[in-house]
Amino acid sequence: MNRRELLAAGAFAAFAAGMGAPVRANDKIKVGFIYVGPINDGGWTQHHHHSAMEMVEHFGGAVDFVYQENVPEGPDAERAITQMCLGGANIIFTTSFGYMDPTINVAAKFPNVKFEHATGYKQSDNVSVYSARFYEGRAIQGTLAGRVTKTNKIGYIASVPIPEVVRGINSAFIHARKVNPNVEFKIIWIFEWLNPAKEADAAKALIDQGCDVVLQHTDSTAPHAAAKEAGNVYTFGQAADMAEYGPMPRISSIIDNWAPYYIARVQAAMDGSWSSVNTWDGIGKGMVGIGEISDVVPADAKAEAEAMRDAIAAGEYHPFTGPINKQDGSVWLAEGEIADDGALAGLNFYVEGIEGSIPS
Amino acid sequence: MIQLEKRKEPSTFWIYATPLLAVLLTMVLGGLLFATLGKDPLMAIKTIFWDPILGEFAFYYRPEVFKKAAPLILIAIGLSYGFKAGIWNIGAEGQYIIGAICGASVALAFYPLEARWMIFPLMILAGVAGGVIWAMIPALLRVYFKTNEILVSLMLVYVAEVLIKAFSIGLLRNPDGHGFPGSRNLNQYSSSANLELFAGTGVHWGVVTALFAVVATYVILAKHQFGFFVRLTGESSRAAGFAGVNANRLIITCFVISGGLAGVAGLFEVAGPAGQILGSFPAYYGFTAIIVAFLGRLHPVGILFAGLLMALTYVGGNAAEAAMNIPSATIQIFQGMLLFSLLSVDVLTNYRVRFVAARGA
Numbered sequence: 001m002n003r004r005e006l007l008a009a010g011a012f013a014a015f016a017a018g019m020g021a022p023v024r025a026n027d028k029i030k031v032g033f034i035y036v037g038p039i040n041d042g043g044w045t046q047h048h049h050h051s052a053m054e055m056v057e058h059f060g061g062a063v064d065f066v067y068q069e070n071v072p073e074g075p076d077a078e079r080a081i082t083q084m085c086l087g088g089a090n091i092i093f094t095t096s097f098g099y100m101d102p103t104i105n106v107a108a109k110f111p112n113v114k115f116e117h118a119t120g121y122k123q124s125d126n127v128s129v130y131s132a133r134f135y136e137g138r139a140i141q142g143t144l145a146g147r148v149t150k151t152n153k154i155g156y157i158a159s160v161p162i163p164e165v166v167r168g169i170n171s172a173f174i175h176a177r178k179v180n181p182n183v184e185f186k187i188i189w190i191f192e193w194l195n196p197a198k199e200a201d202a203a204k205a206l207i208d209q210g211c212d213v214v215l216q217h218t219d220s221t222a223p224h225a226a227a228k229e230a231g232n233v234y235t236f237g238q239a240a241d242m243a244e245y246g247p248m249p250r251i252s253s254i255i256d257n258w259a260p261y262y263i264a265r266v267q268a269a270m271d272g273s274w275s276s277v278n279t280w281d282g283i284g285k286g287m288v289g290i291g292e293i294s295d296v297v298p299a300d301a302k303a304e305a306e307a308m309r310d311a312i313a314a315g316e317y318h319p320f321t322g323p324i325n326k327q328d329g330s331v332w333l334a335e336g337e338i339a340d341d342g343a344l345a346g347l348n349f350y351v352e353g354i355e356g357s358i359p360s
Numbered sequence: 361m362i363q364l365e366k367r368k369e370p371s372t373f374w375i376y377a378t379p380l381l382a383v384l385l386t387m388v389l390g391g392l393l394f395a396t397l398g399k400d401p402l403m404a405i406k407t408i409f410w411d412p413i414l415g416e417f418a419f420y421y422r423p424e425v426f427k428k429a430a431p432l433i434l435i436a437i438g439l440s441y442g443f444k445a446g447i448w449n450i451g452a453e454g455q456y457i458i459g460a461i462c463g464a465s466v467a468l469a470f471y472p473l474e475a476r477w478m479i480f481p482l483m484i485l486a487g488v489a490g491g492v493i494w495a496m497i498p499a500l501l502r503v504y505f506k507t508n509e510i511l512v513s514l515m516l517v518y519v520a521e522v523l524i525k526a527f528s529i530g531l532l533r534n535p536d537g538h539g540f541p542g543s544r545n546l547n548q549y550s551s552s553a554n555l556e557l558f559a560g561t562g563v564h565w566g567v568v569t570a571l572f573a574v575v576a577t578y579v580i581l582a583k584h585q586f587g588f589f590v591r592l593t594g595e596s597s598r599a600a601g602f603a604g605v606n607a608n609r610l611i612i613t614c615f616v617i618s619g620g621l622a623g624v625a626g627l628f629e630v631a632g633p634a635g636q637i638l639g640s641f642p643a644y645y646g647f648t649a650i651i652v653a654f655l656g657r658l659h660p661v662g663i664l665f666a667g668l669l670m671a672l673t674y675v676g677g678n679a680a681e682a683a684m685n686i687p688s689a690t691i692q693i694f695q696g697m698l699l700f701s702l703l704s705v706d707v708l709t710n711y712r713v714r715f716v717a718a719r720g721a
Contacts, residue, residue, distance in 0.1 A: 032682075038687075038688070038689070066682060066685070067682075067685070068678070068681050068682040068688075069681075069687070069688055070688035070689075071678075071688075072640055072643065073638065073640040074633075074634050074635075074636075074638065074640055074641060074643065075427070075629075075633035075634050075635075076643070076674075076678065078633075079424055079675070079678060080678060080682060082420060083417075083678065083679055083682050083683075084682060086417045086420060087682065087683065097540060098542075098638065098640060101545055101635060101636070121538050160529075160541060160639075161529055161541070162539060162540050162541065163538065163539045163540070166539075191525055191639065345538060346538045346539050347539070348539040359529060359530075360529055360530045360533070
């Protein structure tokens with residue numbers, strides 16, 4: 001650290017000392033949230049906000065809640081986070097991958113403030129990371145998709161080529177093939193998380209190509225609307241239950257539920273037991289919810305999917321259990337072998353049977 | 361019936377007073393907007409305009425305003441030459457993005473070599489070159505094929521946006537980034553980092569360059585023959601032709617200047633505050649700079665103040681969002697009001713309102 005940085009750090013430290021002192025029992029704790037989208041986006045941000053509100057309700061008057069929405073991933077994020085620290089926040093949740101470096105930078109300047117970064121991989125003494133095992137939900141979607149399809153063509157609207165999305169595609173594909181060996185996947189990348197127009201176009205294109213199931217890793221309900229218009233196409237809610245499109249085309253959903261985690265972490269910050277952790281929870285801990293499977297799904301397929309959900313929740317079944325080959329035919333997981341979290345976290349290849357390549 | 365009648369000679373006083381009036385008008389209209397949302401309007405205006413400069417945390421916000429203003433001023437200054445001469449480069453955003461990509465590529469090519477004395481200047485050159493090359497496409501098409509430079513430069517923004525997304529997941533992706541999009545962080549590589557030159561001031565190389573551009577442009581427009589040609593062409597292109605101005609050369613020169621400055625602004629941003637080549641890098645500075653240029657009356661000193669003001673509405677606006685839970689869309693509306701106020705006040709500077717009795721049937 002040179003003199004310049006030292007000076008800057010000193011100025012912040014002087015402030016942080018007054019601000020981030022341990023919370024006493026009679027003090028309110030100030031909890032901040034940084035969102036990448038608007039709080040009513042119907043998907044990712046809305047569910048973080050919803051979960052945050054649940055947390056606030058849980059603690060009643062003991063929590064002072066602040067948030068900022070639509071914060072672009074970049075230099076503005078660093079300012080938004082710093083601003084919250086200056087405003088006296090004790091714990092800040094930064095809810096998008098792109099906030100990783102800004103969170104780490106700000107955390108270094110405010111050692112007494114606690115940070116929780118969603119979906120990243122950089123931790124420090126006062127930065128925890130948390131994410132959900134959405135691929136567990138994809139296994140159930142894959143199973144249902146494989147059972148209900150008549151054309152044996154399943155469409156997939158993929159968002160941004162990162163490991164989480166690739167995991168989802170692989171998990172859905174593996175389980176669709178398991179119940180229906182003739183299934184093929186058509187994947188369209190739109191390079192965005194939320195863009196109703198592009199999502200609708202992608203859905204229409206997939207339906208035109210004969211897909212009668214459309215899976216989505218994007219946040220809007222536009223694909224459902226397109227599917228409804230086309231008729232006889234099945235879809236799944238993403239992030240939200242999207243029950244308003246049930247029982248057809250929406251036949252189930254993956255629901256983000258961060259509330260239990262937020263309550264636990266704010267509680268830890270309150271009673272002084274907070275420490276930096278790396279959390280990756282799934283259906284078992286309730287972080288990933290599976291929306292009601294609607295009655296248009298044949299009863300046996302529904303029972304099969306529910307059994308899988310319960311087996312995953314109980315820890316009896318892991319969606320990435322060998323034998324699984326990579327796309328090029330080489331062995332990834334041997335018979336009975338289970339993928340370790342490290343490999344899953346950086347997953348950047350398709351499994352055998354998926355056509356096309358991951359954009360790069 | 362209301363008629364607008366063109367004034368023969370708009371008053372010099374009002375030409376310079378209208379931007380200030382527009383700002384005041386925006387504050388009043390913005391205040392009304394905040395009030396309808398149930399937020400204390402005075403508090404909101406204070407949070408946006410006063411607190412970042414003189415409030416409790418000004419020591420943090422002031423440098424942020426400078427950092428935010430630097431790219432706006434750099435790009436707006438570059439655009440002002442062409443705009444004065446009636447040459448419309450609307451695609452500065454694209455030149456800004458390509459400048460960032462080219463500059464960052466140089467740094468990443470040398471990573472992890474420690475040679476700031478060589479790498480940083482090369483990055484600046486590459487940033488300028490990137491912006492100029494991207495600007496040359498609409499300029500040359502205009503000169504040789506008489507295409508419309510507004511459309512071509514604007515369309516190239518979308519091409520640039522797609523390119524930066526492709527680079528962030530392809531060629532420039534950080535190999536140690538766990539498969540996530542985005543390049544290495546140039547801010548954390550000592551040969552490429554565009555850090556503050558004086559601690560706690562926010563003054564990085566981009567800010568210095570912006571100030572230099574303001575002074576240089578002031579001198580060029582006032583004293584240099586090129587500045588004269590620019591002004592002359594803007595006032596009457598026919599007269600400029602008679603005076604020996606080569607119109608094609610002027611178009612190319614204006615695009616070189618605006619492209620180069622936009623490119624270098626992109627480079628300073630990606631090596632400094634932004635840090636990474638990422639799909640979310642484009643921040644619409646290239647478009648906001650158009651507002652800055654007109655708010656500053658295409659005058660370098662005016663642009664300097666307009667850029668600082670615009671940066672203030674960003675920084676203060678974000679502060680108000682967080683402090684008062686104002687929706688972010690409201691802040692964008694507020695910024696939009698600024699341009700609308702200016703345009704509407706401008707109408708009154710150039711036109712006289714006449715109330716004419718409706719003709720009887």
